[in-house]
Amino acid sequence: MRTFRNILFWIHLLVGVAAGLVIAIMSFTGVVLAFEKQLIAWAERDARTVQVPAPGAPRLPVEELIERVRASRTDGKPSGVTVFPEPTSAVQVSIGRGAVTYVNPYTGEVLGNGATGLRGFFRWNTELHRWLVASGDSRAVGKAITGASNAVFLFLAISGLYLWWPRKWTLRAMRPSLWFRRGLKGKARDWNWHNVIGFWSLPVLIVLTASGMVISYKWASNLVYTVTGNTPPAAKGPPGSAAVKVPAPAVETPRKPMDALIAEAQRTSPTWSSVTLRLGGGARGGEGGSDGVDAVTVAVREADGWPLFSSKQVSLNPFTGEVAKVETYADYNSGRKARSWLRFLHTGEALGLLGQLVAAIASLGGVFLVYTGFALSWRRFFTRRRTDTEPRDEAAAQSEAAA
Known part of the structure; x- marks a missing residue:
């Protein structure tokens, strides 16, 4: 058992170092993107609101609103139109993927293109998160790298949980992993941070990375359908996207x-x-x-x-x-329901604002896990070894024993 634990530790360390930079990028962009929809809605609140000329005032035909937008924008074709029930809400016209324009439904006035800077910022982070901002033929390579790194992160989360698992469930054994300790420096501090952040964030990170597997790999998505007793969809694109x-x-x-x-x-x-x-x-x-x-x-x-x-x-x-x-x-069917839940558990949106907050905090924890993992690895390989006469605090001793 000890031999297996040592082998797993070294695999955990080496693959973590190899994929750590990409994992840190994906974790950080996950934090940035956590509240994308809410932040865009807040930034565009003025463009989304119009004055009603008079109670019951007639609205212009949607076709005319789209033509107004088409005439005002030459950077893409309208791809969709969204209306809202409130009389004071503007009509939203989507341009391509990600861009929007708001139109006054009573006058046809094009109100603006929304928070273009903020939308561009989130679009760039999304591309960084999904395929490392690669473009053209290189996008498939970027997607392969992020998909593999997500799989590695899932392995690190599960193996880290196994390596952390106390041999004895006592307060003395658990205390270094429950909360941050003051006064620690160097290896002892990094070990304490790595364990505490891992203890609180790994359950959520396992959900985020496992759901990311379903998004990254067709075989993983098909597996969801298979284990629920359903036939995987043959059509390309999102499940149920085939035209009627x-x-x-x-x-x-x-x-x-x-x-x-x-x-x-x-x-x-x-x-x-x-x-x-x-x-x-x-x-x-x-x-x-x-x-x-x-x-x-x-x-x-x-x-x-x-x-x-x-x-x-x-x-x-x-x-x-x-x-x-x-x-x-x-x-x-049950397979598509499970697949839909996994898609939105990945961003936390399945559970609303609370779910998004938990996902964001866990993703931030992922950034610190990479940092502390790199720091511990650096000290293991490049820091001079402490002599037997030098003092060691309890946490440092425990970290060396755990390794």
Whole structure:
């Protein structure tokens, strides 16, 4: 048992040193991104609010609002439009992936592009977190490095928990791992920090890294479906992202106005808090449209929805406005439900603000675990050894015994 523990310790140390820098980057960016949505909403609070000209004032057609945005921006095409129930809320038009523009629904005035600097900052950190800001063909390499580093971090968390596990559950044995001790320096301080931070953060880090495996690797995502007794989805992209087909019109038929499609989706949920219509749909499939056309997809968020990350996907016939399919979280199979939970447990959003705070603190703990791990490794290999006549404090002695 002692031999296995020693072997595991050296593996823990060596792979930690090898992957530590990338792990530190991913942990730090995890802290930065923890409250991205809330910070952007706060920064854009003024652009999101408009004055109502008069009670019951008519709103301009969504198509016209999109055209106003298209005319004002040349850096990308509108990809979606989001409306909110409050009369004082602006309409949000998404541009490509990540950029937005706000429009006054009563006047058509383009109010601005939101907090572009802040959005750019978070976008850069997201790219750093996912693929080390690599681009083009190098992005696959960056993704492979971050995926492997996340797997290493999961191993470090589990092996660290095993190495920490006290041989005797006594207060004397547990005390150095429960809280920070004053007056420690050098190796004793680093060992105390490494153990205390690990003790409190490793359970959360195991959840964050295990859920990260599902995001990084298709086989891990498929495994979630397999262990729950479900067939993994064959379609590329997020589970359930395959387009819904509806019958193609027999004759040339104009599309329904977007306002009509949005209103139809709203009727499926009296407590809706936002409705997002993805632009597109109506594309014919197969030769001559024999396979029908793609439905228009509208995502409906509900004010009292559970889980917190859930939304209702309403597929509509773009020519008749008829609802072709309504899919909610309750309609998912157990594999997709588990996969959805893992996706949002990775960011803490599955449990709301408290979950995001816990994930952020644990990610910050990951940064310090890398720092203290590097410091302990440096002292092990490069610091001169203490002579037998030099004094040692209790924590330093325990750290050497543990190693």
